[in-house]
Amino acid sequence: MNEDEFRRLCDFIYRRTGMVFTEARRYYVERRVTERRSATNTASFAAYFARLRRDLDGEVEQFINAFTVNETYFFREEHQLRCLSGDLLARRIEARPAGRPLRIWSVPCSTGEEPYSIAIWLLENWPMVDAFEIEIVGSDIDTRVIEAARAGHFGRRALMRLSEPLIAKYFEPEGPESWRIIAELRNSIDFTTVNLVDAAGMRAHGVFDVIFCRNVLIYFDDASRRIAAENLYDNLMPGGFLCLGHSESMSRISPLFDVCRYADAIVYQRPREPRHG
Amino acid sequence: MPLIRPKAAGAPASSPDPRTAPDVAALKAALQHGTPDARRAAARALAGVPEAAGLLAAALAGEEDIRVREAIFTGLAGLGTGECADLLLALLRSPDAGLRGGALDALAAMPARLPARLPALLRDDDPDVRLLACGLARVLASDEATALMCAVLEREAEPNVCAAAVDVLAELGEPQALPVLARCAARPGAPAFLVFATGIAMRRIRAASDRAGEAGA
Structure with missing residues (x-):
């Protein structure tokens, strides 16, 4: 993911969820995107971003799940x-x-x-x-x-x-x-x-x-x-x-x-x- | 152990009996003349009454309490009817920045109502309204938003409205926007900020499409 793709993705995440990611967390964001691209068998970032924007097969929720440890345990946070x-x-x-x-x-x-x-x-x-x-x-x-x-x-x-x-x-x-x-x-x-x-x-x-x-x-x-x-x-x-x-x-x-x-x-x-x- | 089980807790979560219609006249009186708490409670109660959309929107004009305003905006967005969208769109012309901002946020929460209304709004006589309308295009699918923003750039003379459209394209524009952006940047007398913003938008769109091309090759 290049800088422009990263900014586009961050803009989208912010508007959709309120979550803010800066350059300091770029590696973290890239990891999650790579996971989701692999899970959805998506060939490129552009194709994945299009999938996300259209919320195909509930991708927004899947993507958010990748960012939030979607499990609960004692003394979490x-x-x-x-x-x-x-x-x-x-x-x-x-x-x-x-x-x-x-x-x-x-x-x-x-x-x-x-x-x-x-x-x-x-x-x-x-x-x-x-x-x-x-x-x-x-x-x-x-x-x-x-x-x-x-x-x-x-x-x-x-x-x-x-x-x-x-x-x-x-x-x-x-x-x-x-x-x-x-x-x-x-x-x-x-x-x-x-x-x-x-x-x-x-x-x-x-x-x-x-x-x-x-x-x-x-x-x-x-x-x-x-x-x-x-x-x-x-x-x-x-x-x-x-x-x-x-x-x-x-x-x-x-x-x-x-x-x-x-x-x-x-x-x-x-x-x-x-x-x- | 200091922990106590709540005496009244465990009350079943329940919605009001749908057979009990709210007393709209009493709520209207409370909305217009009550204390801030009473006005907010009335606004929240009227948010379940589709026929009360006009009443809610009318109350915004003289309302100074931010909590009451927020309850009204949330109510109109929650009702989500075409009438609500039209009432909110009218507020984009308000001289009150709080009302304009609140209306924009509420409209963004009802994306299904926007595609039919945005084309006309983007051709409004008031450039401020056109500028705000560009921001609303963000809630549309990227191909729809790209088409609308490109059309704006092709005809728009006001640089600030153009910049708002370019900003949307930088975020979600598709490759077909590239020649339109190039023409916008090449206009005689185009202000420096617009040329700069256009360059960023083109770079972002190209980067995304180049990657897509590589992946497809």
Whole structure:
């Protein structure tokens, strides 16, 4: 891929997904393109780019999948969990009315690795954890993954980022390569079904201090992405935070949120006060 | 353990009962006279009512709260009707940059409505409208966009509109744009920025087509 092809591809990726790639990540982009050209048996970059632009056989989704590690495991994108315990919750407890629990939402939560990770991370890493009541909700559009999340069975691959002491503390072995998360954690997290573009269904979940909504909006078309952003805004308390996947940007989707740069992550905040245009 | 199971969570995700029609008159009153929160809630509720498109668009003119504006734009894009597209296109003539930008973003989210409307928009009397319309061509298939942008370059006298068309071609233009771009750059008195931009567009299109030729050889 030459420089001009690289720029064309980056322009397309940005407009379609909001993901930004600079020259520094050119090798990474080229690797993904090579993988997809091989998978689609496409002879040239030009032919592949044409395929991508026309979204033949759902190529845009396949291409995005190549960029986002489309699997879930415990402590994935750990830097955001550090940001949660290091910065976000401190801001939220400043603004929190007395007696109200801190509410955290993982949506979509797939088979539960993310909401359980949030729980384990806070229990292990947030010094204030015993001073507050914390509600964690995990939601997904897919009822099958919600059932799996409630059941809490996981294989070795899902636990690859966890230390042996953490596994021993929060999981019960079921076999040589399978574990079940302990009942106390399973019973602490509520799992529900929800569609991000269904305003009424989203509203039924109430408002949250922090929402993790990672690696899903990039799959939506522009209209659906805008509706999801409106819904997520309504599900945040004023001053609440939205965490997207590392390759996603809300700035491309909606002007409703403020960008907050912390040491470990860039997150999006619902402004405390309405703004004027 | 400090983790608690939410008391009210687990509420089934559900859409409003479709048999319960929204009270459009009350929502209209809220949209026009309510607090910012009430106006935004009304805008979001009316986004499910196709007949309310005109009402939503009319509310944009006097609306200063960016959240309410965004809800209206998202609502119109979500409804996605031809009427919504026409209402948004009218906003491209607004003196308010926020309204023009919001309308453009919303229109880009309804690509199915653009092919029928862009040719006329690209011939609009107002060069600002023609310039903004060029940007909308990006959501079309590359052959359609190439044909439209080439037609713009062949007839357009305003250098900034030409530059907008060249910018689109640099991104997704096909080889048939090359002679059109060459003629654009060779025009007597063509401004330096346009010649420069045209050169980049031609280089990018050539690079892509050369590679395709090599692969096919």
